[in-house]
Amino acid sequence: xxxxxxxxxxxxxxxxxxxxxxxxxxxxxxxxxxxxxxxxxxxxxxxxxxxxxxxxxxxxxxxxxxxxxxxxxxxxxxxxxxxxxxxxxxxxxxxxxxxxxxxxxxxxxxxxxxxxxxxxxxxxxxxxxxxxxxxxxxxxxxxxxxxxxxxxxxxxxxxxxxxxxxxxxxxxxxxxxxxxxxxxxxxxxxxxxxxxxxxxxxxxxxxxxxxxxxxxxxxxxxxxxxxxxxxxxxxxxxxxxxxxxxxxxxxxxxxxxxxxxxxxxxxxxxxxxxxxxxxxxxxxxxxxxxxxxxxxxxxxxxxxxxxxxxxxxxxxxxxxxxxxxxxxxxxxxxxxxxxxxxxxxxxxxxxxxxxxxxxxxxxxxxxxxxxxxxxxxxxxxxxxxxxxxxxxxxxxxxxxxxxxxxxxxxxxxxxxxxxxxxxxxxxxxxxxxxxxxxxxxxxxxxxxxxxxxxxxxxxxxxxxxxxxxxxxxxxxxxxxxxxxxxxxxxxxxxxxxxxxxxxxxxxxxxxxxxxxxxxxxxxxxxxxxxxxxxxxxxxxxxxxxxxxxxxxxxxxxxxxxxxxxxxxxxxxxxxxxxxxxxxxxxxxxxxxxxxxxxxxxxxxxxxxxxxxxxxxxxxxxxxxxxxxxxxxxxxxxxxxxxxxxxxxxxxxxxxxxxxxxxxxxxxxxxxxxxxxxxxxxxxxxxxxxxxxxxxxxxxxxxxxxxxxxxxxxxxxxxxxxxxxxxxxxxxxxxxxxxxxxxxxxxxxxxxxxxxxxxxxxxxxxxxxxxxxxxxxxxxxxxxxxxxxxxxxxxxxxxxxxxxxxxxxxxxxxxxxxxxxxxxxxxxxxxxxxxxxxxxxxxxxxxxxxxxxxxxxxxxxxxxxxxxxxxxxxxxxxxxxxxxxxxxxxxxxxxxxxxxxxxxxxxxxxxxxxxxxxxxxxxxxxxxxxxxxxxxxxxxxxxxxxxxxxxxxxxxxxxxxxxx
DNA sequence: GAGTTCACG
DNA sequence: GACGTACGTGAACTCT
Numbered sequence: 001x002x003x004x005x006x007x008x009x010x011x012x013x014x015x016x017x018x019x020x021x022x023x024x025x026x027x028x029x030x031x032x033x034x035x036x037x038x039x040x041x042x043x044x045x046x047x048x049x050x051x052x053x054x055x056x057x058x059x060x061x062x063x064x065x066x067x068x069x070x071x072x073x074x075x076x077x078x079x080x081x082x083x084x085x086x087x088x089x090x091x092x093x094x095x096x097x098x099x100x101x102x103x104x105x106x107x108x109x110x111x112x113x114x115x116x117x118x119x120x121x122x123x124x125x126x127x128x129x130x131x132x133x134x135x136x137x138x139x140x141x142x143x144x145x146x147x148x149x150x151x152x153x154x155x156x157x158x159x160x161x162x163x164x165x166x167x168x169x170x171x172x173x174x175x176x177x178x179x180x181x182x183x184x185x186x187x188x189x190x191x192x193x194x195x196x197x198x199x200x201x202x203x204x205x206x207x208x209x210x211x212x213x214x215x216x217x218x219x220x221x222x223x224x225x226x227x228x229x230x231x232x233x234x235x236x237x238x239x240x241x242x243x244x245x246x247x248x249x250x251x252x253x254x255x256x257x258x259x260x261x262x263x264x265x266x267x268x269x270x271x272x273x274x275x276x277x278x279x280x281x282x283x284x285x286x287x288x289x290x291x292x293x294x295x296x297x298x299x300x301x302x303x304x305x306x307x308x309x310x311x312x313x314x315x316x317x318x319x320x321x322x323x324x325x326x327x328x329x330x331x332x333x334x335x336x337x338x339x340x341x342x343x344x345x346x347x348x349x350x351x352x353x354x355x356x357x358x359x360x361x362x363x364x365x366x367x368x369x370x371x372x373x374x375x376x377x378x379x380x381x382x383x384x385x386x387x388x389x390x391x392x393x394x395x396x397x398x399x400x401x402x403x404x405x406x407x408x409x410x411x412x413x414x415x416x417x418x419x420x421x422x423x424x425x426x427x428x429x430x431x432x433x434x435x436x437x438x439x440x441x442x443x444x445x446x447x448x449x450x451x452x453x454x455x456x457x458x459x460x461x462x463x464x465x466x467x468x469x470x471x472x473x474x475x476x477x478x479x480x481x482x483x484x485x486x487x488x489x490x491x492x493x494x495x496x497x498x499x500x501x502x503x504x505x506x507x508x509x510x511x512x513x514x515x516x517x518x519x520x521x522x523x524x525x526x527x528x529x530x531x532x533x534x535x536x537x538x539x540x541x542x543x544x545x546x547x548x549x550x551x552x553x554x555x556x557x558x559x560x561x562x563x564x565x566x567x568x569x570x571x572x573x574x575x576x577x578x579x580x581x582x583x584x585x586x587x588x589x590x591x592x593x594x595x596x597x598x599x600x601x602x603x604x605x606x607x608x609x610x611x612x613x614x615x616x617x618x619x620x621x622x623x624x625x626x627x628x629x630x631x632x633x634x635x636x637x638x639x640x641x642x643x644x645x646x647x648x649x650x651x652x653x654x655x656x657x658x659x660x661x662x663x664x665x666x667x668x669x670x671x672x673x674x675x676x677x678x679x680x681x682x683x684x685x686x687x688x689x690x691x692x693x694x695x696x697x698x699x700x701x702x703x704x705x706x707x708x709x710x711x712x713x714x715x716x717x718x719x720x721x722x723x724x725x726x727x728x729x730x731x732x733x734x735x736x737x738x739x740x741x742x743x744x745x746x747x748x749x750x751x752x753x754x755x756x757x758x759x760x761x762x763x764x765x766x767x768x769x770x771x772x773x774x775x776x777x778x779x780x781x782x783x784x785x786x787x788x789x790x791x792x793x794x795x796x797x798x799x800x801x802x803x804x805x806x807x808x809x810x811x812x813x814x815x816x817x818x819x820x821x822x823x824x825x826x827x828x829x830x831x832x833x834x835x836x837x838x839x840x841x842x843x844x845x846x847x848x849x850x851x852x853x854x855x856x857x858x859x860x861x862x863x864x865x866x867x868x869x870x871x872x873x874x875x876x877x878x879x880x881x882x883x884x885x886x887x888x889x890x891x892x893x894x895x896x897x898x899x900x901x902x903x904x905x906x907x908x909x910x911x912x913x914x915x916x917x918x919x920x921x922x923x924x925x926x927x928x929x930x931x932x933x934x935x936x937x938x939x940x941x942x943x944x945x946x947x948x949x950x951x952x953x954x955x956x957x958x959x960x961x962x963x
Numbered sequence: 964g965a966g967t968t969c970a971c972g
Numbered sequence: 973g974a975c976g977t978a979c980g981t982g983a984a985c986t987c988t
Contacts, residue, residue: 615986616967643968669969672984698980702972709982712971720970744972744979793978802978864975875979879972883980912972912980 023143023277024063024073024170025136027154028124029081031056031172032113034155036106041548045295049105049548053112054296059172060120061299063153064282073151075143075277078117079135082126086134088261095261096206105548112294119290120282125271133158134265140167141266142274151177158198158262163191188220196229199259208261209254213247229259347401349502349541354533355405356525358422363429366397366405367436373399376436377445377540378468380452381406381532383519386707387454388574388683388690392426393521394528395433398536405536406529411521421525430460437468444468447492447539448475450695453571467568474539476563477546479696480555484844484854490696496538499545504538505531558851561942562884563695565891569907570693570703572894577688578710578727578908578916581958585675585726592671599664606657613664616642622657629655666719674714674723681708693910700876701851701883703910711911715963724960727916734924734955736905737962738931740913741950742767743882744795750946751848751877752831756824761947767791774824775817790821794828795878797871832874839873847880848943849888882913885949889938890915893931900930916959928953 035055044050063073088095102110117124127135136152140162143150148166152159155171160183163169169178183191187198200219202210214222226232233255236248248255284303291300357363370376377398382390391410398404409429412420436442437456446452449471460466478490478499487494496502510523510531520528550556604610607626611618620640623629631646644665650658681689689708697704705711713727714720729735745767749757760770769779771787786807793803804814822829839845840859844852853876857869890910897905902919905927909916915935919927935951956962 612986614968614984617986639967641967665969669984673970673982677983697982700980702980704981706982709971712969712982714970716971796978796980799977801976805977862975864977867977871978872980879980882972914972 021074021148022071023148023150024076025139025152026078027132027136027156028078029132030154030156041105041552043544043548048108050109050294052106052109053116056113057116057296064120073279076279077123077125077277079132080126081132082128086129086131091260092257094207103552105552116290119286121286123272123277127268127271130265130268134268137162137264137266138268138270142270161191161194161264187216189223193223195259195262196223198262199229199255202258208258210258211247211251211255213244229255349537350402351530351534353402354529356529357405357407358424363407363424363432369399370436370442374441375443377536378452379532379535379539380455381520382455383521386692387451390455392455392459394532396532396536398540404533406532408525408528411525426459427462431463434463434466437466440470444471445539445543446473449473450567450571453568454575472543473564473567474542474546475696476559477550480559480563481546481549481553482854484699486856492535492538495542500541504534554850555852558849562849562887566695566887569890569894573907574690574692576906576908577686577690579687579730580678580682580689581726581728582679582682585679588722589671589675592667592675595667596664599660603657603660603664613661670720677708699853700880702912710909721960725958727959729918729957733918733920734957735959735962736917736919736924736928736955738915738935738951738953741952743913743949744878745791746947746949747878747881748795752827754825754827758947775820790817795875797874835874835877836870845873845876847877847884849884851880851884853880885938889935892934896930896934902927902930924955
């Protein structure tokens with residue numbers, strides 16, 4: 001049989017013999033966009049964007065693999081839109097006119113997707129002047145006439161008009177089959193009435209006008225009631241007077257036009273006869289070639305694995321079916337979301353390829369290679385975690401997959417007489433690398449480059465320091481793409497696991513842990529090379545993953561204009577540090593110690609026994625069990641809660657021991673967290689304290705500060721405030737503190753567009769007093785205080801219970817107050833509603849600068865989790881915009897000061913809405929003016945804020961005095 | 964390492 | 973009817 005029949009002929013014969021033909025019509029064009037948006041923006045082996053191609057290929061694979069299933073395809077074709085102009089544009093020139101142009105990195109994928117189709121040897125159909133929908137409709141009509149089953153592979157709701165007995169739809173991305181019930185569920189009518197419903201409701205995506213004010217619900221109601229669009233329009237004048245009636249009459253023409261636009265053209269001449277669409281053996285060779293070209297390795301593996309046993313695929317008509325079955329169903333047939341480890345644009349990481357660079361020639365080779373590639377990832381190895389004291393131990397570079405090296409510089413410890421491995425001189429190496437690192441034509445990539453910048457700049461002090469430019473930072477890319485999106489952090493190991501499916505060698509694996517831990521300088525060179533070079537290669541690979549995503553996901557602006565410029569700025573702030581008065585702190589520590597001792601005695605006397613006051617467990621037992629105070633259990637572990645609100649309450653009820661415990665807590669907090677800790681943090685070499693800022697620590701885009709945290713130095717109480725006086729200026733200089741006044745409320749007024757609040761800010765009024773006037777009709781201490789609480793509650797995402805607890809009123813009263821606020825400040829309610837709606841629809845919120853924060857729990861089934869996410873989502877755009885603005889100010893500050901001849905003014909600290917500078921006394925006034933100017937105008941020109949941003953500036957010998 | 968408490972914006 | 977109450981952080985301490 002095979003000898004006398006051609007392949008196609010046989011297939012036609014075999015299809016005719018099967019009991020039930022089943023035609024699959026794939027909406028190729030519709031699929032491209034969904035695959036593009038739903039899949040990560042992968043690149044293929046040639047660095048071309050290919051995410052949509054991969055998604056599409058995987059989907060075809062799965063469909064073809066279903067061939068053998070009872071309801072699988074016997075015939076299959078992929079239909080594409082040929083051009084953007086169709087007969088619908090002649091009907092209505094605005095049709096699809098609001099479509100944004102296809103994303104830049106999608107355009108090259110269109111032809112690649114047609115290639116994919118051909119690689120599967122599948123018919124690829126398109127027709128000038130018609131949309132894919134019309135061709136699909138026409139094939140459907142023809143197939144139904146012949147009694148075939150039809151499955152339309154698409155998620156386009158317009159195509160749901162074709163659903164009927166024997167015709168269904170398949171949404172492969174949601175893995176959902178849709179019959180008539182789907183249309184009923186979703187649109188409230190049968191598929192044959194769907195066109196009328198769509199005509200009434202319109203479609204903003206295709207720019208089908210419809211009738212204003214009529215959405216899916218009303219449209220379905222009308223069509224159900226009157227039967228057809230014509231009947232609805234005819235009946236309109238007789239309807240009871242309403243806006244809807246008026247709209248139906250006024251927009252009758254548009255409704256009829258919309259009907260034509262959504263109508264599918266069902267009589268397009270079929271470009272290929274139905275029988276030619278038969279699906280049979282898929283020759284493996286073209287497919288293999290295609291998969292190999294792109295580097296779709298996971299699919300390639302399946303192809304090879306499955307065809308190995310089916311040798312005669314090309315000659316035996318039965319074999320191909322077996323082949324595809326094996327190929328496509330081995331994993332339950334879900335290749336579409338397969339982030340297959342094999343689908344890396346690059347070969348797997350192979351640590352045996354790394355080179356240890358110990359000669360000048362070898363280093364020069366690597367520098368030349370970096371120049372040739374125009375791109376190099378860099379990572380430094382040191383002997384400590386903090387970048388200010390850490391000593392440079394080695395540098396790793398990577399110029400491409402499998403191309404990475406490690407340059408040891410200080411291995412073998414510090415003992416100058418000990419035997420050390422052969423390695424290059426650090427000073428010579430840095431001098432050699434400097435031109436490369438500063439070469440405008442070579443992009444440098446780091447993962448948390450701020451760290452490397454600090455280490456390298458200090459190590460290169462002898463040669464005038466080191467800049468790195470231009471650069472990209474993959475930790476910031478990760479943060480800007482996915483803040484809040486599940487990953488705990490954005491560190492290299494975690495990022496490599498998440499995005500490269502690769503487990504890096506752990507630091508512990510090379511250096512050990514606990515007592516046996518050794519410095520990286522003690523790690524043998526072979527191990528050190530594997531570890532360090534891997535980090536550089538991983539950084540480079542992460543960059544390849546992230547770079548195309550920045551644009552595709554709309555975060556280029558925040559990355560390039562807000563976060564990335566901050567890296568050298570923050571690095572410089574960390575290196576500068578701030579002077580701290582050790583003697584003063586030591587005196588304070590002593591005073592606090594005395595206070596603690598005296599209080600301890602008193603507390604033990606009240607308790608009638610000694611106990612550990614710092615233990616909430618013991619304290620709870622003393623207060624509630626022994627002394628009989630009431631306060632109930634609260635904590636998760638069943639213990640008593642003894643926090644400040646409880647103790648304040650007890651104190652107000654006359655419990656003297658509670659008051660003493662509060663005082664004791666304040667003293668011991670101040671001593672252990674601040675006066676003692678801060679002294680220990682003074683860098684002996686500089687006499688200053690150098691905090692470390694994290695640019696990726698806070699989901700909203702704020703910075704965070706650690707080791708020590710200089711963003712929570714006391715200020716609210718008089719005793720705590722004394723600690724601020726320990727932060728001082730050098731001789732002949734002053735500290736200058738510049739604060740944004742009420743920046744978050746100002747942003748809320750702008751973003752929610754609240755007229756009353758905006759006016760108050762424009763008039764320079766006391767905003768809490770103005771709020772009190774508006775809410776309570778009078779301003780005094782009490783009403784202003786309440787207004788202030790409510791204003792903050794709004795920023796934080798209000799709940800009646802939260803507000804009730806703060807104001808010590810009932811939740812009902814709090815609810816009334818919230819309602820009053822919404823009433824007096826229209827805009828707030830709308831803002832909250834819109835923000836939540838968008839967060840639920842997209843999964844993220846955005847700042848005015850485009851910063852995304854993801855809220856995966858916004859749809860959590862557990863109420864309090866969901867509500868927590870909602871509150872955070874309400875706050876994030878405001879807190880995040882504020883963070884963006886001060887970051888813009890910081891990035892511009894250095895150049896602005898320099899232009900003004902104030903280069904000696906140094907920025908030291910950032911505390912969310914405050915910047916602290918050290919300035920020569922003589923320059924204080926001029927610097928204050930420049931700083932204010934930069935901060936107040938930091939949003940523009942990127943973003944225009946409709947309320948002024950006010951900045952308060954103060955100076956003094958200490959931070960305390962500068963406020 | 965989790966839980967509690969408390970310092971900041 | 974209970975949930976645990978505001979958003980974002982980091983550090984110190986206790987106890988398992």
